[in-house]
Amino acid sequence: MSKEITPRAQDYSQWYNDLVIKGSLADHSAVRGCMVIKPYGFALWENMRDVLDKMFKDTGHQNAYFPLFIPKSLFEAEEKNAEGFAKECAIVTHYRLKTDPNNKGKLIVDPEAKLEEELVVRPTSEAIIWNTYKGWIQSYRDLPILVNQWANVVRWEMRTRLFLRTAEFLWQEGHTAHATKAEAVEETTKMLDVYADFVENWMALPVIKGVKTPNERFAGAEDTYCIEAMMQDGKALQAGTSHFLGQNFAKAFDVKFSDKNNNLEYVWATSWGVSTRLIGALVMAHSDDQGLVLPPKIAPLQVVIVPIFKGDEQKAAIDAKVTVMMAELKALGVSVKYDDSDNARPGWKFAEYEMKGVPVRIAIGARDLEQNIVEVARRDTKEKANASIDGIGIHVKNLLDEIQQNIFNRAKAFRDDHITEANTWEEFVQLLDTKTGFISAHWDGTPETEDKIKEQTKATIRCIPLDNKQEAGTCILSGNPSTQRVLFARAY
């Protein structure tokens, strides 16, 4: 089992791939662009999902489930949405195979079994959901509808990368319906806040909340809000989006309601989602050349205990102590594993759990028992220190909190250090080449300028930060007047 990880400095992309595969998060599969999420990786996703799910429910949402397939006629109803996704859709055209008369043991698509209407494998579910909502909404009393679904979607991407961009991915998509514009806008920003809260406080990943420019907007949305995170190579990664859909889908699917005055009005909509891509963000943001670094609050395993012993007698003494420690840790809600497998020596285990990003490792040997101590190593800094076995539960619990905070602080310091202002085009271009990260610069607000900048530098406008201060300036490219700075970066 070769466990060498390509160093970040040598090849950042390869480093990322190594982490995902050697950290046991996921593997490539036999299907182009689709990955197998392995138990360790899925445990991570489950933890993330559980926290988010609770946050959604705490903000009044309910889960439901809609079909994987969308009849083409429904899919094309909202024109912009359909156009935006058309070139990356998988389509079901037949419903039966038959044995190939010319080739024994092989199957062919039965031409007799062609569908009357093709089915689009959902790249997103607005269409099927709004078609359904039409039947759910008659009066203002039916509103709001606050529904979320956990699902898989398919987007036939040209170039895929584990977690960051796969042809099929897992996500949640919230779809809400409201009686007023104000309420829908409020929902949009509320869910953006939920995402930011989750990503910062659970994934320890600092984000910038902002609005997308028209160019970068979700197909079919009036406004797309987003949270943008920075990876260790300075590139931006969109970590979540929340869309204010206006009345676009209500009009496309003719969803109207009677208000209090008995007037028929179109319904206002939002949709919002985060995906397994978040795992990619997590990996890229915190990990190092030894392996994954996972935030304690969502790590599949928080603590691993490794025994060091000679002979059965010592092992038995260690076992007894460990049993007590495990009970203490579990009582405090800490997930802990005792790895006393005898097919690997301690050094091997140390390296292995570092690879997997387990936040805290406890080593306990005969000489520790004499002093009633253990060696506690933290993954984020790799510091090791002795700790008394008495009160180990509280000690570790506090350490986990400290690690969580430290990982966040580290990522935030890095990010803040990599946001730079540029005031001229020369400065802007030079910064992109010399210093990675986000660039805060004036833009004249036109899609044409944005396109030109993208063409020349590959940098896109990640967002217009929500807390932006207004200041007069001139666009770095066109020189036209501007009222505020926006954030540029090369992005994943």
Place this chain on the structure above:
RNA sequence: CGGGAAGUGGCGCAGGCCGGUAGCGCAUCUGGUUUGGGACCAGGGGGUCGCAGGUUCGAAUCCUGUCUUCCCGACCA
């Protein structure tokens, strides 16, 4: 989809140009010695070379097609 590289025991690779039915390291199994940062000795098992055709007496090796992955572009969460 365009350009480049690659698919050989579980993993990482060699062999390929100059066809003659596979080899190395790690892992694995058995026994023993070990155990505070990826242990050591001895013995054993495991692959027909991505897949499908073709050339040939004979193909991992040559030819054609195809699938998948990685890197660079265009597209995107």
